[in-house]
Amino acid sequence: MKKVLKRMALILVSLLILLVIAVVAFVNFAPQFGENPAGERLKRIQASPNFKDGTFQNLVPTSLDMSAGKMVSATWKMLTGVPGAEPTDTIQTVPFDQAVFEGNGGPEQVAISWFGHSSLLIRIQGKTLLTDPVFSERASFASFSGPKRFPFDHYMNVDELPPVDAVVLSHDHYDHMDYETFTKLKGKVSRFFVPLGVGAHLEKWGIAPEQITELDWHESTKFGDLTLVCAPARHFSGRSLTNRNGTLWCSWALLGTQKRVYYGGDTGYYPGLKTIGEKYGPFDIALLECGAYNEDWIDIHMMPEQTAQAQLDVKGDLLIPIHWGKFNLALHTWRDPIQRLMKKSAELGTKVATPRIGEVVVLGSTVPTGRWWETMP
Numbered sequence: 276m277k278k279v280l281k282r283m284a285l286i287l288v289s290l291l292i293l294l295v296i297a298v299v300a301f302v303n304f305a306p307q308f309g310e311n312p313a314g315e316r317l318k319r320i321q322a323s324p325n326f327k328d329g330t331f332q333n334l335v336p337t338s339l340d341m342s343a344g345k346m347v348s349a350t351w352k353m354l355t356g357v358p359g360a361e362p363t364d365t366i367q368t369v370p371f372d373q374a375v376f377e378g379n380g381g382p383e384q385v386a387i388s389w390f391g392h393s394s395l396l397i398r399i400q401g402k403t404l405l406t407d408p409v410f411s412e413r414a415s416f417a418s419f420s421g422p423k424r425f426p427f428d429h430y431m432n433v434d435e436l437p438p439v440d441a442v443v444l445s446h447d448h449y450d451h452m453d454y455e456t457f458t459k460l461k462g463k464v465s466r467f468f469v470p471l472g473v474g475a476h477l478e479k480w481g482i483a484p485e486q487i488t489e490l491d492w493h494e495s496t497k498f499g500d501l502t503l504v505c506a507p508a509r510h511f512s513g514r515s516l517t518n519r520n521g522t523l524w525c526s527w528a529l530l531g532t533q534k535r536v537y538y539g540g541d542t543g544y545y546p547g548l549k550t551i552g553e554k555y556g557p558f559d560i561a562l563l564e565c566g567a568y569n570e571d572w573i574d575i576h577m578m579p580e581q582t583a584q585a586q587l588d589v590k591g592d593l594l595i596p597i598h599w600g601k602f603n604l605a606l607h608t609w610r611d612p613i614q615r616l617m618k619k620s621a622e623l624g625t626k627v628a629t630p631r632i633g634e635v636v637v638l639g640s641t642v643p644t645g646r647w648w649e650t651m652p
Contacts (some may be wrong), residue, residue: 307416307454309447309476309514311521316489320472323491323523330520331471333509335545337574339519352606359608364652365426366600369634371396373437376635377403382500382533385559385638389630390431391424391601393451393540395562400501400531402440406538406562407451408433408460414450414602416514422450422602425609427632433459441466441498445540446512446524447473450602454480468496468503472522476514492525504528506551508542510575528555534638537589539563541598543574544581552590559638561591566599566612576605579615586625594620594627595636600648610648617646 312320320326371388376398378384386398392414393407410432415421424430433456442464445451452473457480467477467487474487488496490505497503508526513519528551529536537551537558552558565582577585586594599612613629620627628642636643 310479312472312475331523334547360603365428368427368429368632371633372635385534387636391632393597405439405442408456409453411453411455439464444469470523470525502530507547508540509545510541534559537561544577548585548588556590558591560593561586562595562597564598565596565616567604579612580619583619
């Protein structure tokens with residue numbers, strides 16, 4: 276009997292060791308995890324004033340830790356499901372209108388098309404920019420697990436995009452930077468603007484170094500007559516358990532000769548939003564996150580009421596709320612972000628556009644304000 280137990284124990288230990296080896300090998304060699312910065316890129320990171328004690332730091336104290344009890348509770352709720360967390364019917368999208376989006380290409384024209392979460396096409400200064408593209412079925416490192424996109428009647432894909440002049444990334448999380456999408460964009464887009472260190476992932480995925488521009492906070496670059504400013508955000512980064520905050524996260528100020536757009540990426544609410552508004556605003560359009568929030572991680576994601584205030588802080592004339600409507604990444608209902616935001620914005624008297632997925636918003640034209648989410652079950 277003892278020999279049998281010893282054999283079983285040996286088999287279990289061996290299987291556990293093999294499992295650990297398999298996981299380590301997968302994380303180290305699967306391309307979707309990207310690559311850690313090294314060489315000259317790492318030296319530049321280490322010289323950044325925002326890099327201290329081996330990681331990038333937020334401008335204000337920011338907690339990324341949850342107690343074990345809260346972690347277990349949140350995980351259980353995510354696994355078992357929150358009533359209303361996902362739509363029970365198909366979200367009806369609007370066919371993307373390339374002609375309306377591109378207009379005449381004049382410097383006075385700005386157009387935006389939102390494809391859910393934080394993936395947008397932005398037309399400014401005659402340039403077409405694509406932000407944080409995630410066109411895969413899941414926001415995950417695996418195609419078989421992780422948050423699955425909501426049911427749309429049509430999903431935008433890379434082949435349907437108009438000519439894209441550049442991709443603009445805010446950080447390297449899976450719901451903002453998707454490996455499968457980038458393998459399809461490779462060869463179709465010639466410029467990539469990213470925060471410091473994120474270029475290591477792109478190079479791992481076969482994008483040439485000369486196509487990548489990496490910036491630190493408050494650094495800027497010219498793209499024709501358009502100026503792109505890498506502005507701060509209050510968040511974090513990392514694509515595995517071992518490289519948290521090894522690359523930078525950011526927001527973007529897109530400064531044309533006549534119009535300005537602010538893309539907030541992911542951020543918790545903090546005083547730096549006012550600084551951005553004073554330094555780079557006012558903005559004709561502010562694209563700000565309003566979803567995937569919770570009191571337990573309020574430092575890294577704004578509550579909807581804070582999003583409404585952030586529009587005023589960054590001096591955004593018109594707000595288009597993003598980071599909602601596509602993935603279930605928190606413990607609120609799928610409609611809760613936009614409902615709470617609209618209520619607070621009405622109290623503040625601010626202008627908010629609520630386009631359907633794929634609909635083109637043209638600055639200076641009639642702004643879509645329909646509450647399409649209310650017509651769904």
